[in-house]
Amino acid sequence: MDSNIALKADHIVKYFYQPEPFEVLKDLSFEVKKGEFLSLTGKSGSGKSTLLYVLSTMDTDYKGQLQINGELLTGQSLNQLAAFRNKHIGFVFQFHYLLPEFNVMDNVMLPALKLKSKSVEEIKEKAYQNLKILGLEDQALKLASKLSGGQQQRVAIARALINDPAIIMGDEPTGNLDSKNSQMVFDIFRELSHTQGQTIITVTHDEEFAHKSDRIVEMRDGVFL
Amino acid sequence: MMLSTNYKIAAVHLTSRIKQTIVALLGVTFGISMYVFMNSFMTGVNDTQTVLAFTALAHIRIYNDGPADNTNLVKKVYGQNTLSNIRNAKVIQYTEGIKNTAAIFNLVRKQPEVIGITPQININVFFRNSGNKLNGTLSGVDVENEDRLFNISTYMIAGKWQDLQYRPDGVILGSGLAQLLSLNIDDNVNVLTSDGVTKNYKVIGIFQTNVANTDKTKAYINISAARQLLAKNQDYVTDIQVNVNDFEKTAPVVARLAPVIPYKVESWQMSNQQLEAGSKLRDIIAKAVSLTILLVAGFGIYNIMNMTINEKIKEIAILKAMGFSSGDVTSIFLTQAMVIGVIGGFIGMILGFIVADIVNHIPFKIGGLNYLPMAYHIKDYALSFIFGLITTLIAGYLPAMKASKIDPVDIIRS
Numbered sequence: 001m002d003s004n005i006a007l008k009a010d011h012i013v014k015y016f017y018q019p020e021p022f023e024v025l026k027d028l029s030f031e032v033k034k035g036e037f038l039s040l041t042g043k044s045g046s047g048k049s050t051l052l053y054v055l056s057t058m059d060t061d062y063k064g065q066l067q068i069n070g071e072l073l074t075g076q077s078l079n080q081l082a083a084f085r086n087k088h089i090g091f092v093f094q095f096h097y098l099l100p101e102f103n104v105m106d107n108v109m110l111p112a113l114k115l116k117s118k119s120v121e122e123i124k125e126k127a128y129q130n131l132k133i134l135g136l137e138d139q140a141l142k143l144a145s146k147l148s149g150g151q152q153q154r155v156a157i158a159r160a161l162i163n164d165p166a167i168i169m170g171d172e173p174t175g176n177l178d179s180k181n182s183q184m185v186f187d188i189f190r191e192l193s194h195t196q197g198q199t200i201i202t203v204t205h206d207e208e209f210a211h212k213s214d215r216i217v218e219m220r221d222g223v224f225l
Numbered sequence: 226m227m228l229s230t231n232y233k234i235a236a237v238h239l240t241s242r243i244k245q246t247i248v249a250l251l252g253v254t255f256g257i258s259m260y261v262f263m264n265s266f267m268t269g270v271n272d273t274q275t276v277l278a279f280t281a282l283a284h285i286r287i288y289n290d291g292p293a294d295n296t297n298l299v300k301k302v303y304g305q306n307t308l309s310n311i312r313n314a315k316v317i318q319y320t321e322g323i324k325n326t327a328a329i330f331n332l333v334r335k336q337p338e339v340i341g342i343t344p345q346i347n348i349n350v351f352f353r354n355s356g357n358k359l360n361g362t363l364s365g366v367d368v369e370n371e372d373r374l375f376n377i378s379t380y381m382i383a384g385k386w387q388d389l390q391y392r393p394d395g396v397i398l399g400s401g402l403a404q405l406l407s408l409n410i411d412d413n414v415n416v417l418t419s420d421g422v423t424k425n426y427k428v429i430g431i432f433q434t435n436v437a438n439t440d441k442t443k444a445y446i447n448i449s450a451a452r453q454l455l456a457k458n459q460d461y462v463t464d465i466q467v468n469v470n471d472f473e474k475t476a477p478v479v480a481r482l483a484p485v486i487p488y489k490v491e492s493w494q495m496s497n498q499q500l501e502a503g504s505k506l507r508d509i510i511a512k513a514v515s516l517t518i519l520l521v522a523g524f525g526i527y528n529i530m531n532m533t534i535n536e537k538i539k540e541i542a543i544l545k546a547m548g549f550s551s552g553d554v555t556s557i558f559l560t561q562a563m564v565i566g567v568i569g570g571f572i573g574m575i576l577g578f579i580v581a582d583i584v585n586h587i588p589f590k591i592g593g594l595n596y597l598p599m600a601y602h603i604k605d606y607a608l609s610f611i612f613g614l615i616t617t618l619i620a621g622y623l624p625a626m627k628a629s630k631i632d633p634v635d636i637i638r639s
Contacts, residue, residue, distance in 0.1 A: 049638060053634045058634045059634045078551065079552070084548075085547065085548040099544075114547065
């Protein structure tokens with residue numbers, strides 16, 4: 001496999017069984033290059049989020065093959081996949097999903113504490129650096145629930161970056177933000193992909209956001225347009 | 226380090242919703258304190274019962290059971306098919322009492338479990354004080370050893386038990402018997418045996434065991450005086466009473482002695498099954514009640530853990546998305562259950578002790594008791610703690626398993 005390929009999906013087919021059998025992803029194959037900033041767009045029900053969750057390894061109920069960084073993920077156990085996500089995938093969700101009872105620093109550090117490849121001191125240093133890049137170093141010791149929506153989303157990005165993942169996946173990362181904060185998040189993503197070679201796959205409704213990214217993949221009724 | 230991360234999450238969950246944690250803690254605390262209290266109380270009652278029972282009862286009794294039913298000897302010789310007609314058959318008792326007691330004493334004393342042994346001559350007699358006649362049991366006893374086994378001296382309400390040793394003319398009466406015969410210290414009482422022998426004794430003491438039946442029917446004289454009364458030799462004994470170090474464990478001693486002693490060897494459990502049944506039944510009730518309480522407490526924990534997990538379902542999903550395994554999630558929630566179990570257990574043991582101590586001070590003046598009985602055994606406390614921990618672990622395990630099975634996609638997408 002080309003070492004320049006971050007993610008490769010091969011003939012992905014997925015059915016929903018409720019309320020009745022329905023083919024939501026119809027034999028999708030595509031590749032994402034390293035350092036690419038890709039937007040998945042499409043109307044509600046087009047299957048774009050479903051595809052993202054298959055790519056994220058969280059959804060294992062599909063046919064076809066999925067490779068990330070040359071590693072075949074299809075068929076691995078849930079715990080193996082959890083360990084893989086921990087090391088190689090960062091997530092940014094629409095509703096930021098921080099742990100509200102932990103402070104910002106702890107939230108950012110959690111995936112690294114789980115990974116255990118560095119000492120706590122190194123992780124702290126790295127988390128602080130990430131927060132600094134995102135302009136949040138002053139908020140480090142605040143409770144996550146005390147931050148504004150835009151700040152929380154930036155914390156989520158800092159958390160997604162903590163283990164230097166191969167891919168950052170975003171599910172409507174700007175869906176809940178005003179235009180100013182959306183712009184900020186977009187700028188951060190572009191900065192990451194262009195200057196640090198970070199691969200980014202986001203699902204978005206936001207036309208403007210999508211058009212500014214490197215590559216748009218539009219979906220309708222389970223197929224790429 | 227991973228564990229400490231899980232512990233940290235568990236700690237935040239516990240402290241961020243302190244009220245629910247306290248409610249769960251109270252459930253365990255209450256359950257365990259009731260377990261401690263109920264068991265201490267029941268053990269106390271059983272101990273009291275045991276003490277009362279063993280004022281008149283030895284752990285093992287050796288006695289002459291009398292001959293078996295030998296009235297139809299013809300049948301033994303000619304078999305079942307022979308018709309025999311024997312009317313008004315009589316039993317001839319060849320031996321009365323126990324012969325060769327010194328040898329039996331030696332044999333019994335050699336058993337390592339035996340802590341006390343005393344001979345008795347028990348005679349059914351009439352006690353008479355002029356017009357008043359009452360039948361009862363006159364016990365001829367070895368004064369010192371009798372006291373060692375039954376602590377009679379502690380039940381004396383008048384006179385001294387030890388005086389019996391030097392007073393072949395003295396008798397110590399049960400309080401009920403003395404009252405019914407209108408007798409006091411230094412009065413005379415006349416004793417009539419079944420063989421028609423009468424003899425006067427002087428009342429030198431009165432005892433009260435609070436076992437009404439004993440107090441109303443029993444009197445003690447020196448064993449030599451008893452032999453004299455029956456015109457028997459200095460080896461004559463009707464009963465040999467034996468105490469062992471653990472009254473629950475009479476069976477092995479009986480099993481060892483019975484084949485080599487040509488008399489009936491009977492443990493207290495055999496002769497007083499109702500006592501054993503009573504004590505066992507109380508144990509069962511206590512265990513049933515306290516386990517029920519623990520079960521209810523367990524359901525409380527189960528509910529609260531379930532609520533916690535429903536509240537934290539998004540956080541669990543995000544932890545899993547970030548790469549926390551099912552095992553991590555289980556350990557996060559089991560840790561919470563464990564913390565609740567351990568803290569609740571400790572407070573419960575302390576509260577249980579306090580409740581037990583309060584109840585132990587409630588007056589209860591029946592049957593020689595002053596206060597409600599209570600036992601303070603480390604074993605009860607340890608068991609309650611262990612049961613409490615097991616309950617919380619089970620109650621926490623089910624919701625923790627549920628949490629570990631949460632599918633992050635379902636939660637994040639909905």
